[in-house]
Structures are given as structure tokens and as C-alpha cells.
Amino acid sequence: MAVNENLRTPIVSVMGHVDHGKTTLLDMIRGSAVAEGEAGAITQHIGATEVPIENIVTKCGDPSLKDRFIVPGLLFIDTPGHHAFTSLRSRGGALADLAIVIVDINEGFMPQTIESLHILKRFKTPFVVVANKIDRIHGWNPNKNSSFLASYNKQSERVKTDLDNKFYDIVGELYNLGFNSERFDRVGDFQRNIGVIPISAVTGEGISDVLMILLGLAQKFLEGSLHYTAKSPGIGTVLEVKEEKGLGTTIDTILYDGTIKKGDIIVVGSLGDPIQTKIRALLKPRPLSEIKAEEKFQQVAEVTAAVGVKISAPNLEGALAGAPVRVVSPETIDAITAEVKSEIADVQIDTDSVGVTIKADTIGSLEALVNELRKEEIPIRKAHVGDVSNRDIVEVSAIEDPFYSVIIGFNVKVLPDAKEKLQTTSEVTLFRNDVIYRLIDDYKDWAKKQKELAEKEISDTIIKPGRFRIMPDCIFRQSKPAVVGVKIVSGVVKTNVDVVNTDGEVVGKVKGLQLRGENISEAKIGMEVAMALEGPTVGRQIKEEDTLFVNVPERHAKRIEHEIYDSMTADELEALDAFLAIKRRDNPFWAK
Numbered sequence: 001m002a003v004n005e006n007l008r009t010p011i012v013s014v015m016g017h018v019d020h021g022k023t024t025l026l027d028m029i030r031g032s033a034v035a036e037g038e039a040g041a042i043t044q045h046i047g048a049t050e051v052p053i054e055n056i057v058t059k060c061g062d063p064s065l066k067d068r069f070i071v072p073g074l075l076f077i078d079t080p081g082h083h084a085f086t087s088l089r090s091r092g093g094a095l096a097d098l099a100i101v102i103v104d105i106n107e108g109f110m111p112q113t114i115e116s117l118h119i120l121k122r123f124k125t126p127f128v129v130v131a132n133k134i135d136r137i138h139g140w141n142p143n144k145n146s147s148f149l150a151s152y153n154k155q156s157e158r159v160k161t162d163l164d165n166k167f168y169d170i171v172g173e174l175y176n177l178g179f180n181s182e183r184f185d186r187v188g189d190f191q192r193n194i195g196v197i198p199i200s201a202v203t204g205e206g207i208s209d210v211l212m213i214l215l216g217l218a219q220k221f222l223e224g225s226l227h228y229t230a231k232s233p234g235i236g237t238v239l240e241v242k243e244e245k246g247l248g249t250t251i252d253t254i255l256y257d258g259t260i261k262k263g264d265i266i267v268v269g270s271l272g273d274p275i276q277t278k279i280r281a282l283l284k285p286r287p288l289s290e291i292k293a294e295e296k297f298q299q300v301a302e303v304t305a306a307v308g309v310k311i312s313a314p315n316l317e318g319a320l321a322g323a324p325v326r327v328v329s330p331e332t333i334d335a336i337t338a339e340v341k342s343e344i345a346d347v348q349i350d351t352d353s354v355g356v357t358i359k360a361d362t363i364g365s366l367e368a369l370v371n372e373l374r375k376e377e378i379p380i381r382k383a384h385v386g387d388v389s390n391r392d393i394v395e396v397s398a399i400e401d402p403f404y405s406v407i408i409g410f411n412v413k414v415l416p417d418a419k420e421k422l423q424t425t426s427e428v429t430l431f432r433n434d435v436i437y438r439l440i441d442d443y444k445d446w447a448k449k450q451k452e453l454a455e456k457e458i459s460d461t462i463i464k465p466g467r468f469r470i471m472p473d474c475i476f477r478q479s480k481p482a483v484v485g486v487k488i489v490s491g492v493v494k495t496n497v498d499v500v501n502t503d504g505e506v507v508g509k510v511k512g513l514q515l516r517g518e519n520i521s522e523a524k525i526g527m528e529v530a531m532a533l534e535g536p537t538v539g540r541q542i543k544e545e546d547t548l549f550v551n552v553p554e555r556h557a558k559r560i561e562h563e564i565y566d567s568m569t570a571d572e573l574e575a576l577d578a579f580l581a582i583k584r585r586d587n588p589f590w591a592k
């Protein structure tokens with residue numbers, strides 16, 4: 001087998017928690033490939049690094065392996081981490097064909113990494129987990145650039161055990177997250193099991209294993225999806241929108257299919273109508289050896305997927321990170337413009353008439369946030385890409401429902417004028433985080449607290465239902481006021497409420513409640529208390545064994561049903577139902 005010219009380079013994204021070693025790993029892959037590389041040179045792209053197959057197999061110590069693989073190499077996206085993955089989609093799903101999830105073996109998974117794992121699962125992207133920083137294990141004896149097993153076998157028994165324990169913690173965590181995993185050398189079927197590779201990005205131990213497993217995954221899973229025709233019009237995704245001196249606004253783009261040329265007309269996704277523009281220049285980084293102070297980039301006439309390239313063209317100001325870039329012809333321009341528009345609209349328009357306002361840094365991350373909020377059944381009024389602006393604050397402050405005068409921002413900043421506005425606008429609550437699950441949890445916790453507070457406020461001012469019975473042999477005074485012993489059957493009775501009998505007639509007002517000689521302000525279900533009732537005379541309007549109810553005013557009954565029904569206890573509801581039945585005997589629409 002040899003490299004198949006029709007296969008493009010698979011795109012690989014590296015994800016992981018801050019400080020777990022993404023940058024160091026990418027540097028190590030790049031650096032070692034440069035050091036070992038004699039055949040193909042590694043190529044620096046815009047936003048990506050291409051490592052040719054020759055370098056990878058040389059690095060793995062067996063150049064004959066080259067014949068086993070048909071992909072031309074691997075293209076690593078340089079924007080490390082979360083951002084590159086959550087944000088970047090191709091038409092088929094995730095932009096990256098493969099992923100490396102990096103985790104510090106001494107620390108385990110962090111929320112952001114867990115989130116990445118969920119996203120990988122959703123997009124069905126093949127990935128490996130690397131358990132980094134094995135050289136930090138106490139007593140580790142480093143073997144520079146060695147394969148993992150070669151180095152592992154040279155360690156003392158104690159160190160091996162220590163590593164194994166930490167390693168199985170990671171496997172256990174993955175299991176809890178719904179992934180079966182094993183050490184990479186023990187995985188028989190990579191479709192069923194995730195391979196976990198212990199490495200050190202500093203000493204290079206295990207790096208060759210990572211590259212080999214990635215190639216294996218590419219070979220196994222991607223062959224079918226990596227075909228491209230070099231002549232087809234280019235399709236890519238905006239990695240970043242960047243202002244460059246002398247060039248104006250440019251878009252760093254990962255081209256994942258076809259070819260793109262200087263002078264081509266492209267359609268680029270934006271918040272409004274898609275941008276149609278003509279490519280002024282295609283730019284690649286200048287090789288390090290020829291770097292001149294003022295010229296960072298060199299022009300190229302055309303590039304073919306997969307590649308990272310900077311596009312300079314007029315009118316790119318509104319371009320969106322994560323949005324599609326498509327080369328068009330006069331025949332296709334209308335249809336493709338409509339497609340690009342609907343791809344972005346898919347994310348944007350699917351909003352509710354009431355709900356929270358959300359902002360995210362790219363189309364892809366906005367979509368991820370929308371998905372998660374939908375799962376939690378949190379309605380979304382507006383979903384936009386971009387930082388939190390003054391306009392957002394003004395708009396949201398006009399929303400009356402406090403649960404929705406909320407902005408949820410994922411990976412975004414608050415613009416300076418919006419910051420000022422926020423300080424003077426108490427109606428708007430802002431949640432910001434770079435982990436979606438945290439954002440959602442924060443919002444949910446807050447909403448729950450708000451609900452409880454609101455309910456408490458209502459329930460403090462509302463007259464609640466209560467049913468009680470006058471106990472036999474407990475008439476302490478006949479009238480003015482009548483003082484009788486009562487037992488609360490359900491609900492609650494407070495002082496100063498009116499009392500009705502089972503015919504719905506008001507028989508008096510509760511003037512006081514006493515429990516074992518002490519004044520109390522309310523009595524709850526099960527309590528036996530002495531009640532002073534102003535109005536009735538025992539033996540006339542009331543008598544022993546009578547059942548009486550708190551007279552809930554109609555307005556209050558309505559509010560109970562609509563606003564605090566969920567927070568009522570079962571016995572309060574029982575009292576309410578019995579009371580409503582009495583009131584509705586004459587008027588079926590009472591409190592409806």
C-alpha cells in the first residue's frame with residue numbers, strides 16, 4: 001500500500017484542560033518531527049501544522065511502516081483546545097477528523113475536558129486519550145523520546161505500580177463518563193474501546209505511540225470520508241477573524257475540501273447576509289529561515305485541502321469564526337449563498353418568544369450551548385455570536401420576567417460600555433464561563449433560588465388554606481371572643497384570618513392562637529391549639545365537632561393556583577381543594 005493521492009490529510013484537534021499540556025504536546029510533535037525529518041519537511045500552516053507521513057513513521061522508528069499507511073500525514077490544528085473543537089464544524093459535523101484528548105495523569109479530568117468528551121461522542125469523532133506528565137510520577141526514570149512500553153519496562157516496580165494506579169483512575173473516570181477504555185497496547189478494537197496512551201510531552205516518551213495510534217485511527221475510520229477531488233471548489237471553516245496590518249480584516253481558514261485560488265469568488269458566513277467577495281491574496285506563514293521583520297506571510301497562488309490558510313479579501317469585517325467559507329462560480333453563487341445563510345440561520349433562528357439571551361464566541365460554540373440549554377428545557381429568546389454589548393444589556397433589561405432578564409455568555413467578553421451599563425442596571429443578571437455545563441448549572445442554581453425567594457415572598461403575603469375542627473369538651477368561653485380548642489386537620493391557620501363553615505358562611509375572625517399557654521401566630525397540620533374567635537357564639541354559629549376553614553379570598557386562591565401551587569404541601573392542597581369545593585358549589589367559576 002502506498003499514499004493514496006486522493007486522500008487528504010486528516011485534521012487533528014488537541015483538547016484538554018488549561019495546563020494539562022496541549023501546547024507542549026504540539027510543540028513536541030512539531031519539534032521531534034523537525035528533528036527527525038529528513039524526507040518531507042513539516043509545513044507550518046496558518047493555524048495548523050502539517051506533519052508528513054514520512055516524518056511520523058521515521059519518528060516511530062520503522063520507516064517501512066510507511067507502506068502500511070495511505071494517508072499523506074496529519075494536520076494538527078494549532079489553536080489548542082476546547083475552542084478549536086467546540087467551535088469548528090464542517091458541513092458533516094466536526095471540523096476535526098480525529099482528536100487527542102490530553103489529561104494530566106496526576107490530576108484527572110476537569111470539566112472542560114469532560115465537555116470535550118461529550119462533544120466528541122456527539123459528533124462520533126474517533127479520538128485517543130493521552131495521560132500526560134508521566135515524568136512527574138515520583139521516581140520516574142526518563143528515557144527521552146522512547147516509546148511508552150520501552151520506557152515503562154525500565155521503571156522500578158514501585159513506579160510501575162504508581163503509574164498503573166493513576167492510569168486506572170483515568171480508565172475508571174472514562175468508564176463513569178460512558179466510555180470503555182484500555183491502555184492503547186491492549187486495545188483490540190478501537191471502535192469499541194478508547195485507547196489511552198501514557199506520555200510525557202516534555203521527555204517525548206509515548207509521543208511515537210500517539211502518532212501511530214492516530215494514523216491507525218485515520219486509516220481505519222476515515223478512509224471513506226477523506227476523499228476529495230483536487231479540482232473541486234474549496235470548502236473550509238473560518239478559524240479566526242483577524243485584523244492584519246496592511247491587509248485589513250483577514251480570515252484564517254482551514255480548508256477541508258477542494259482547492260482555493262487567488263482571484264476566486266468566495267461566500268463567507270456572517271451574522272447578516274453571507275459575504276460575497278473576491279480573494280485578493282492567499283497567505284501562508286513565511287518559513288522561519290527567511291523571516292523578515294515586516295513580512296510575516298508569503299503569497300501563494302492556490303492551496304488544496306487539507307490546509308490552513310489566511311485569506312485576504314475586501315468586506316470580511318462581518319465574517320464569523322466557525323462559519324463556512326465556500327468557493328463559488330457564477331452558476332453556483334446563489335445556491336451556495338442560500339446554503340451558507342441557512343447553515344447559520346439553523347443556529348440562530350430556532351429561538352423562543354420568551355427565554356434567556358445567549359452569546360458565544362463562534363457559531364459552533366453557540367450551537368453547542370443551544371443544544372445543552374434545549375436538553376435542560378431552558379427557553380432561548382435570542383442566540384447570537386459576539387461579545388456582550390451595551391445593546392444586549394439594554395434589550396435584556398427591558399424583559400419583565402426576572403428569570404429571563406438574563407444573559408448567558410460562553411467564551412465571550414463584556415465590552416467596556418456594557419460593563420459600565422451592567423453596574424447601573426440591577427435588572428440584568430450575567431452568567432459567563434468557558435465551560436458550558438458550569439454555565440448551565442450556575443443558571444439553574446440561580447433560577448431555583450430566585451423561584452424559592454419569589455415563592456416565599458408570595459406565600460408570606462397570601463392567605464393560605466387551612467381546615468380545622470373544634471374539639472369536643474374544649475369550649476373555654478362562649479363568645480366575645482369565643483375561645484375553643486381546635487385541631488388543625490390540614491393546611492395552616494394564622495391570626496387575623498376570617499373563618500367559614502362548611503356552607504361557606506363567614507362565622508368570625510381568628511383573634512389569637514395559643515399553644516400550651518403561649519401566644520403563637522400560626523398553627524399547622526396536627527397541632528391542637530386554643531383559638532380565640534371574634535364573631536360567633538358557641539352553640540349558635542359554631543359548636544363542638546364543627547369543621548371550619550380559613551376563608552381564602554378569591555384573588556389569593558387564584559395566585560395560589562397560578563404562582564405557588566408547586567411549592568404547596570399535600571395537606572395544604574387538600575385544604576384548598578375542600579375549600580374550593582365549598583365555594584364552587586354556588587359559583588363554579590369561583591377563583592377561575
Ligand SMILES: Nc1nc2c(ncn2[C@@H]2O[C@H](COP(=O)(O)OP(=O)(O)OP(=O)(O)O)[C@@H](O)[C@H]2O)c(=O)[nH]1
Binds near residue numbers: 016017020021
Ligand atoms: N513535567 C511535565 N510538565 C509538563 C508536561 N507537559 C506539559 N508540562 C508543563 O505544564 C505546563 C502547562 O503546559 P502547556 O503545554 O502550556 O499546557 P496547555 O494545556 O497548552 O495550557 P494552555 O495553553 O494554558 O491551555 C507547562 O509548564 C509545561 O511545561 C509533561 O509531560 N511533563
